[in-house]
Amino acid sequence: MTKKxxxxxxxxxxxxxxxxxxENLRLDPSNPRLLTVPENPTQEELVQALxxxxxxxxxxxxxxxxxxxxxxxxxxxPEDKAHPEGPFLVVEGNRRFAAVxxxxxxxxxxxxxxxxxxxxxxxxxxxxxxxxxxxxxxKSELWQHLGFRHIxxxxxxxxxxxxxxxxxxxDSSGVSLDRIADSIGDRHSTVKRLYxxxxxxxxxxxxxxxxxxxxxxxxxxxxxLYTAADQPEFQKFIGIDPEKSLKSNxxxxxxxxxxxxxxxxxxxxQSQKKQPLIQTQNPDLNTLREVLSDPKGVDALRAGRGLKRxxxxxxxxxxxxxxxxxxxxxxxxxxxxxxxxGYSGQEDIKALFQDILKIVxxxxxxxxxxxxxxxxxxxxx
Numbered sequence: 121m122t123k124k125x126x127x128x129x130x131x132x133x134x135x136x137x138x139x140x141x142x143e144n145l146r147l148d149p150s151n152p153r154l155l156t157v158p159e160n161p162t163q164e165e166l167v168q169a170l171x172x173x174x175x176x177x178x179x180x181x182x183x184x185x186x187x188x189x190x191x192x193x194x195x196x197x198p199e200d201k202a203h204p205e206g207p208f209l210v211v212e213g214n215r216r217f218a219a220v221x222x223x224x225x226x227x228x229x230x231x232x233x234x235x236x237x238x239x240x241x242x243x244x245x246x247x248x249x250x251x252x253x254x255x256x257x258x259k260s261e262l263w264q265h266l267g268f269r270h271i272x273x274x275x276x277x278x279x280x281x282x283x284x285x286x287x288x289x290x291d292s293s294g295v296s297l298d299r300i301a302d303s304i305g306d307r308h309s310t311v312k313r314l315y316x317x318x319x320x321x322x323x324x325x326x327x328x329x330x331x332x333x334x335x336x337x338x339x340x341x342x343x344x345l346y347t348a349a350d351q352p353e354f355q356k357f358i359g360i361d362p363e364k365s366l367k368s369n370x371x372x373x374x375x376x377x378x379x380x381x382x383x384x385x386x387x388x389x390q391s392q393k394k395q396p397l398i399q400t401q402n403p404d405l406n407t408l409r410e411v412l413s414d415p416k417g418v419d420a421l422r423a424g425r426g427l428k429r430x431x432x433x434x435x436x437x438x439x440x441x442x443x444x445x446x447x448x449x450x451x452x453x454x455x456x457x458x459x460x461x462g463y464s465g466q467e468d469i470k471a472l473f474q475d476i477l478k479i480v481x482x483x484x485x486x487x488x489x490x491x492x493x494x495x496x497x498x499x500x501x
Contacts, residue, residue: 137193139250142220144206146199151214152284153277163221168232170218180219180237184244188220193252197259208255211262220248263289263300280342283318286311297366309350316365317346320358320379323369328380336388336396344386344398344405353409357418358382385421397427407431 147166149157157169170176195212198204210217222234224245229237240248256262263285277285289295301311321342324330332340348354355362359375371379385408388396398404407427411417417434425433435443455462463469 137190137252137254140194140196140206140208140253140255141250142224142248144208145194145196145217145251145253146207146209147214147217147221148209148211150288152288153214153281164228164231166214167218167221167228170215171222171232171234174215176215176218176222177234177236179215180223180234183216183219183248184223184238184240187244187247188216188251190252192216193254195256195262196253197256197262201258204257208253211256211259217251220251224248260289260293260295263293263295278342279314279346280318280321280340283314283342283346286315287318290315291368312366313346313350316349316360316370317342319365319368319370320345320349323371324379324383327369328376328383330380330383330387330389332387334390336390336394341387341398341401344401345383347401348382348386348405348409351409353413354382357412381422397421410434 147163147170149161149166151166153174154166154169157165161169192213194210194217196208196210199207199209222229222232222237223240226239229235286297286300289300290297297311297315300306301309304311321332325332349358349360349365350362355365357375358379359372360370364370384392384394385397387398388394397408404427411421411427411430411434414434417430420430420433421427
């Protein structure tokens with residue numbers, strides 16, 4: 121069975137699909153989407169991770185009801201280049217393959233606690249003895265397809281999986297970041313931002329006490345980091361340069377403490393009982409950016425003052441006074457616009473308004489006094 125296939129930047133070719141025994145296929149331990157697998161995982165541990173993280177049950181239930189769609193071949197490469205006959209690693213389609221493995225084995229279902237999957241009969245199981253695959257000699261032949269499909273394409277991965285994929289293609293296959301970006305149609309420097317963020321995470325976990333597993337939130341919000349690392353204030357804080365940081369271990373040794381601080385401010389720490397400062401990327405990340413631009417704000421964060429209070433300190437009293445007046449003016453203009461319908465002689469509203477007038481009068485006197493002193497000082501000068 122063949123299909124027409126057009127790879128990016130390549131001439132059309134024939135995509136050869138053949139049936140391969142399930143026993144000759146392996147889940148890929150370097151799958152970019154897997155975040156919780158141990159080092160050198162077993163196939164069972166890979167199934168467990170896929171079941172836990174990627175809703176394999178939805179795929180398995182579909183296959184149990186409809187069979188495996190032959191139009192969706194697994195993309196595979198030899199596990200060992202010296203043995204092109206296999207076994208083969210499943211580079212694309214690990215979730216589908218895990219679903220098949222679970223349907224074929226009640227023992228495996230019990231081990232991973234896949235209790236909601238049905239038993240299939242002997243005929244259905246026989247139909248899953250062999251699966252359609254398209255074979256490639258090595259992963260480097262597939263990076264353009266995977267990048268287009270899962271970074272900017274119809275089935276996007278989460279941001280950390282994208283970053284891990286970009287790093288693997290760039291570091292292992294020697295493909296430039298610019299070429300990766302061009303191949304997947306990236307016009308917004310997404311590839312470079314992902315790669316920079318990935319290297320920061322790897323350096324933080326290898327050279328500081330920060331660990332992703334120690335974060336507060338269940339979900340790992342990788343976008344907080346790669347978005348921050350693209351902004352000058354954050355770059356200055358951890359001592360990196362926009363272009364020179366596109367490498368492994370970009371943060372200089374004398375800034376590793378700041379890198380660890382930033383990670384904990386972004387993600388928190390269970391062991392240190394510290395909540396993350398960033399609850400939502402907008403507006404918290406921008407607020408943190410402004411805090412880091414002022415040494416007094418950084419000192420306040422380190423003293424545990426919290427993001428809001430540290431931001432106020434970083435702004436300074438003059439900026440805070442100006443902002444407060446602008447807000448007060450806006451609110452008074454709103455009140456004036458609805459005065460006719462909103463006020464009908466209520467005594468409490470009248471008293472509130474009189475209090476406002478007293479505050480305004482007292483502020484006016486202070487302003488006039490300071491202005492007089494300033495004018496006299498200027499006149500003497």
